[in-house]
Every structure is written in structure tokens, then in C-alpha cells.
Amino acid sequence: MIQVSGYGALNANASIAPIQFERRELGDKDILMDILYCGVCHSDIHMARSEWGPSVYPIVPGHEIVGKISQIGPGVTQFKVGDMAGVGVFVDSCRTCPSCKKGQEQYCDEGFTPTYNGYYRDGITPTFGGYSKQYVVDEAYTLHIPFTQELERVAPLLCAGITTYSPLKYAGVGKGHKVAVLGLGGLGHMGVKFAVAMGAEVTMLSTSPSKEKDAKMLGAHHFALSTDQDQMKALRGKFDFILNTVAAKYDLNKFLDLLTVEGKMLLVGIPPEDNELGSAKLISRRRSIIGSNVGGIAETQEMLDYCAEHDILSDVEMIQMKDINEAYTRISNSDVKYRFVIDMTSL
Numbered sequence: 101m102i103q104v105s106g107y108g109a110l111n112a113n114a115s116i117a118p119i120q121f122e123r124r125e126l127g128d129k130d131i132l133m134d135i136l137y138c139g140v141c142h143s144d145i146h147m148a149r150s151e152w153g154p155s156v157y158p159i160v161p162g163h164e165i166v167g168k169i170s171q172i173g174p175g176v177t178q179f180k181v182g183d184m185a186g187v188g189v190f191v192d193s194c195r196t197c198p199s200c201k202k203g204q205e206q207y208c209d210e211g212f213t214p215t216y217n218g219y220y221r222d223g224i225t226p227t228f229g230g231y232s233k234q235y236v237v238d239e240a241y242t243l244h245i246p247f248t249q250e251l252e253r254v255a256p257l258l259c260a261g262i263t264t265y266s267p268l269k270y271a272g273v274g275k276g277h278k279v280a281v282l283g284l285g286g287l288g289h290m291g292v293k294f295a296v297a298m299g300a301e302v303t304m305l306s307t308s309p310s311k312e313k314d315a316k317m318l319g320a321h322h323f324a325l326s327t328d329q330d331q332m333k334a335l336r337g338k339f340d341f342i343l344n345t346v347a348a349k350y351d352l353n354k355f356l357d358l359l360t361v362e363g364k365m366l367l368v369g370i371p372p373e374d375n376e377l378g379s380a381k382l383i384s385r386r387r388s389i390i391g392s393n394v395g396g397i398a399e400t401q402e403m404l405d406y407c408a409e410h411d412i413l414s415d416v417e418m419i420q421m422k423d424i425n426e427a428y429t430r431i432s433n434s435d436v437k438y439r440f441v442i443d444m445t446s447l
Contacts, residue, residue, distance in 0.1 A: 139164030162230025
């Protein structure tokens with residue numbers, strides 16, 4: 101086994117602190133990555149604190165990982181030592197179900213193997229995430245990084261990036277469409293960038309007037325306060341798509357009113373409680389709600405290549421590993437623009 105240093109929690113009430121654990125030895129198709137950067141996703145907090153059900157402790161969070169390959173197994177053909185590589189939300193799946201065969205491993209019938217807070221396919225060996233020195237992963241679940249600079253800004257693409265790219269691509273967003281992005285955070289800021297790059301006319305919907313300047317700096321063409329009844333009334337029936345990134349309790353129905361006939365709400369935020377849904381608002385205008393969960397390996401690679409081609413990167417704040425608990429507090433208070441990324445050389 102490979103001895104690894106990292107940061108993790110021993111239980112739901114514990115702070116994130118130094119921890120030692122073991123990773124598996126390299127198999128035939130495995131790569132060993134020295135982690136350079138790891139993004140901090142809000143889901144890291146939820147899972148570290150068992151807020152989405154009981155977590156697997158000890159837990160080492162982190163699923164937005166960029167690093168440099170230091171060793172490869174004898175059967176590896178897609179990577180070589182020295183390559184930059186990435187790991188996203190999952191590191192394996194059943195590989196045989198219809199979803200896996202279609203390259204949609206995120207919808208694996210048996211459930212994908214999460215990068216952390218889960219178990220490998222043997223059902224016994226726990227997975228540990230990117231708040232650590234090294235990661236061992238099968239090359240089939242490893243991403244090529246088509247960037248040579250600003251790699252810290254690439255890390256959040258592996259979760260926040262693909263989470264917003266996938267539904268926009270699936271829905272066919274393009275030139276001539278009117279798209280609203282609901283919520284300007286780690287997901288929302290990427291949603292704005294992608295929708296603009298795809299050619300849409302983009303409006304940011306937010307509860308915070310202070311976010312108008314940032315939204316327009318990110319590329320949004322318009323801004324509206326979702327708390328302003330007059331502005332919301334003026335936008336009724338205006339949008340072909342709404343990318344909904346909100347992960348808090350809110351009135352979903354008032355945003356359905358903003359959709360055109362056959363308009364689609366693309367849902368990627370998971371509130372702690374389910375929202376009430378007015379069926380009539382869907383039926384009366386043939387509107388629909390589409391849920392989306394990250395993307396498969398092929399689509400994530402496509403997204404990374406798209407970002408390289410269109411010069412799209414995440415807006416980040418860099419932190420040292422020792423400052424992770426402070427970062428968690430700030431994320432919980434919506435005090436980050438727009439993703440914390442850990443410099444893992446500080447571990």
C-alpha cells in the first residue's frame with residue numbers, strides 16, 4: 101500500500117485536520133498522480149458533516165483534482181509520466197450497464213464510485229479524495245488537462261464546470277437562445293461563461309444587487325433582481341432556458357413563469373428540502389424541468405477541450421491547506437468568488 105498524507109475529518113463534528121491513510125498499489129491500468137491543486141466544492145462540506153446522509157469516516161474530501169503523473173502501471177496506454185491529469189467526481193463505475201456503455205458513467209445503474217466518501221467496486225475499500233498528496237486512479241477515469249498555465253483555475257472545471265456544461269449542451273443551448281442563470285456562485289459563474297460562449301443572450305438572476313457588476317464582468321448581458329416583483333413580472337415568458345444552480349429553499353414556481361412556451365429549466369442545485377411544484381405552470385405552457393448530474397468521462401474531456409479552445413477558466417481564490425476550515429465557514433456564508441482552490445504544495 102502507498103502511505104499518503106492528507107487532510108480529513110474523523111466524524112461529522114470534527115474539523116478538517118491532518119490525517120494519514122493508505123492508497124492501493126498501482127494496478128496494470130492505474131496512474132499515480134502528485135496532486136498540485138484541489139478545488140473546494142460545497143458538497144465537500146455537506147459530506148464532511150454528514151448532511152447528505154451518513155458519510156464514510158475517516159473522510160478525505162476533494163473531487164476537483166489536477167496533478168502531475170509520477171508513475172504509471174505497465175498496461176497504461178493513454179498517459180505517460182510527466183503528463184498533467186485530472187480527476188473529477190467519480191473514479192469508476194460498473195462499466196457494463198447501458199449508461200456506462202453510452203459513456204454516461206454518472207448515471208451508472210449500480211452507482212458510480214465516488215472520488216471520496218464511498219467504496220471501490222469491492223464494496224470494502226474506502227475512497228479518499230484530493231485533499232492529499234497523491235491519488236491512484238484507473239486511466240479510464242482520468243482526464244487529460246489541455247492547459248499548461250493557470251492550472252489552479254482548471255481544477256473547478258472538473259465539478260463546477262462539467263455540472264453546468266453538461267445540461268447546457270444536452271438542452272442544445274446556442275445562438276439566438278435566451279438563457280437565465282439563477283444564482284451566482286461556483287456553479288452559476290461557470291454557467292454564465294458557458295452560455296455566453298455557446299452564443300446565448302444571458303441574464304443573471306440574483307437576490308443580491310451587489311452581484312450585477314460581477315455578472316456582467318463574467319459576460320452576462322443582463323441582470324435582474326429576483327426579489328423585485330416588477331422586474332420578475334417584466335421577464336415572464338422571456339427565457340428559453342433557465343439554468344438553476346440554487347441549493348437553498350426557495351419558490352421554484354415563480355421562476356417557471358419566466359419560461360417561454362416549451363421552455364426548459366435545467367436543474368443542478370440540490371436544496372436541503374424539496375420545493376413545491378405547481379403542475380399547472382408546466383402543463384399550461386408545455387414547460388419542462390430537466391435534472392442533470394455532472395457528465396461522463398468523454399463529455400468531461402470534451403468540456404475541458406472546449407474550455408481550452410474558448411479560453412474559459414474558473415474564477416478562484418487560492419488558499420493554503422491549513423486554512424480549509426476557514427474556507428468552509430466562508431463558503432457557508434457565500435463569501436467566495438467563486439471557488440476556493442487549495443495549493444496542495446502547502447500540505
